[in-house]
Amino acid sequence: MIRFQGTANTLGLLFCGTMTASMSHEIKNALAIVNENAGLLDDLILLSEKGRPLNPERLKTLAGDIRRQVQRADSIVGRLNRFAHSAGQPVTTTDIKEILEFTAALAARMAAMKGVTITVADTTILLQARPFIVENLLWLCLKHLFAMSTGNQTVQLGAESADSHVVIGIQFDEGVAVEEIGKLVTQEGQPLIVALQADVSVDAHRHLIQLTLPKKFEE
Amino acid sequence: MRVLLVDDEEELVSTLAERLAMRGITASWVTGYRAALDLVEHESFDIALLDVRLPEMNGLELKRLLEVKRPSMKFIFLTGHGSEEDFNACSAESGKQFYLIKPVQIEVLMAKLNEIFQP
Numbered sequence: 001m002i003r004f005q006g007t008a009n010t011l012g013l014l015f016c017g018t019m020t021a022s023m024s025h026e027i028k029n030a031l032a033i034v035n036e037n038a039g040l041l042d043d044l045i046l047l048s049e050k051g052r053p054l055n056p057e058r059l060k061t062l063a064g065d066i067r068r069q070v071q072r073a074d075s076i077v078g079r080l081n082r083f084a085h086s087a088g089q090p091v092t093t094t095d096i097k098e099i100l101e102f103t104a105a106l107a108a109r110m111a112a113m114k115g116v117t118i119t120v121a122d123t124t125i126l127l128q129a130r131p132f133i134v135e136n137l138l139w140l141c142l143k144h145l146f147a148m149s150t151g152n153q154t155v156q157l158g159a160e161s162a163d164s165h166v167v168i169g170i171q172f173d174e175g176v177a178v179e180e181i182g183k184l185v186t187q188e189g190q191p192l193i194v195a196l197q198a199d200v201s202v203d204a205h206r207h208l209i210q211l212t213l214p215k216k217f218e219e
Numbered sequence: 220m221r222v223l224l225v226d227d228e229e230e231l232v233s234t235l236a237e238r239l240a241m242r243g244i245t246a247s248w249v250t251g252y253r254a255a256l257d258l259v260e261h262e263s264f265d266i267a268l269l270d271v272r273l274p275e276m277n278g279l280e281l282k283r284l285l286e287v288k289r290p291s292m293k294f295i296f297l298t299g300h301g302s303e304e305d306f307n308a309c310s311a312e313s314g315k316q317f318y319l320i321k322p323v324q325i326e327v328l329m330a331k332l333n334e335i336f337q338p
Contacts, residue, residue: 021300025272028299028321029228035322036234043241065230113274151275 008133008191015136016087018143022109023080030073037066079105086132091217096125096166100157103138111142115151118142121158127166128217129196134168137185137192141170141209144181161215168211178202182209220336221263224248225255225281226270226297238325244332252276252284259288265336268328271298271305279308293335295328297321 041062048054083106097120104118111118127134138157145155156171172178182202186193193200199212222244224232232248239246247262249255252273267285269278282294296309299321309318317335319328 021302025299029231032299032321032323033228033231033234035324036231036238039325040234040238043238047241069230113272115275 008195011140011189011192012087012132012136015139016083018139019083019106020080022106023076023083026076026109027073030069030076033069034066034073037062037069086135089130089132091128091130091219093126093128094131096127096159096168097123099127099131099134100138100159100168102131103135103142104157106135107139107142110146111155114146114149115153116142116146116149117154119154119156121156123159125159125161125166125215127213127215129213133192133195134213137189137196137198137211138168138170140185140189140192141181141211144184145172145176148177148181162212164215166213166215168213170209170211172207172209174207176207178207178209179204185209220244220332221265222246222332223255223258223264223267225250225252225267225273225278227251227274228270235328242325242329252281255281256284256288259285259292263289264292266293266295266332268295268297271296271309272300279312282312295319295331295335297323 041059044054044058044062079102082102086102100120100123104120107118142155145153153173153176155173156169158169158171160167160169172181179202182200186200189200192198196213197218201210201212202208203210220243222239224236224246225248226232227250229248229250232250236246236248247258247264249258252275255267267282269281271278273281278296278298282296285292285294294312295317296305296312297319298305298309306318317331319331
């Protein structure tokens with residue numbers, strides 16, 4: 001168990017690194033747009049000093065554009081902050097939908113880069129677990145899909161209740177090598193699977209990977 | 220000087236194109252690799268400014284495809300990442316002096332464009 005805890009922490013570090021790199025890139029993009037919009041304002045003022053009239057509507061549009069990018073960056077920082085705090089979060093009772101939606105939000109940019117769209121089914125089931133480890137295991141499934149993606153694909157995250165367990169479903173498009181993804185996730189994610197007392201299964205006919213977790217975590 | 224800007228952030232490339240136009244540079248912009256490849260079929264550019272992390276195809280791969288179509292085109296890479304891995308890969312393609320990290324000041328970009336543009 002100690003060995004698995006150690007490797008679960010190592011996987012957690014890799015997860016943190018990947019997500020913070022992605023979010024910092026998004027923030028850089030928002031800052032770059034703010035920079036260009038502010039520069040354009042400078043340019044327009046400079047031109048006005050040389051006699052070209054300033055168009056107030058244009059200025060309003062630019063101010064609105066800057067505000068939108070600030071809101072965008074603020075939203076990314078909010079996500080980053082929540083993610084950073086979740087790493088040390090103990091076992092807690094959470095609605096599985098919150099975990100699925102947060103994982104989808106974390107992975108959204110990387111999904112877009114690979115031409116993948118992530119959707120989350122509407123579901124409400126309470127789960128007692130460390131959310132960070134569940135997110136990490138879900139991320140491994142998405143990561144391997146992204147690595148194989150040839151673009152224009154969708155993946156749906158959902159969950160259903162099965163007695164004392166929650167079954168999280170990761171539904172892929174037809175043609176995705178779901179068995180291969182399941183194999184890779186089971187191998188790489190073994191410490192997370194052990195930590196969550198989970199089980200990973202593959203239903204190739206339904207293009208589905210299922211993560212079965214106990215609703216109540218036993219220490 | 221004709222410049223092609225390729226970045227998935229539309230607001231970034233459209234604003235940058237307008238600012239370059241104010242400085243006498245004809246700049247066209249696209250937000251994806253397919254549009255970039257289509258555009259260079261019909262139009263010629265002296266320089267392409269490529270985001271390293273483009274959706275579905277990275278800037279390095281796109282550079283190689285554009286080069287096949289337009290062997291004389293020159294390239295500057297733009298990235299938000301600034302990772303050592305990106306820096307080494309892009310520097311090997313275009314030289315380390317033509318690897319810019321977002322946000323970039325227009326004066327720096329203008330200096331790089333003028334430096335790389337050798338008619």
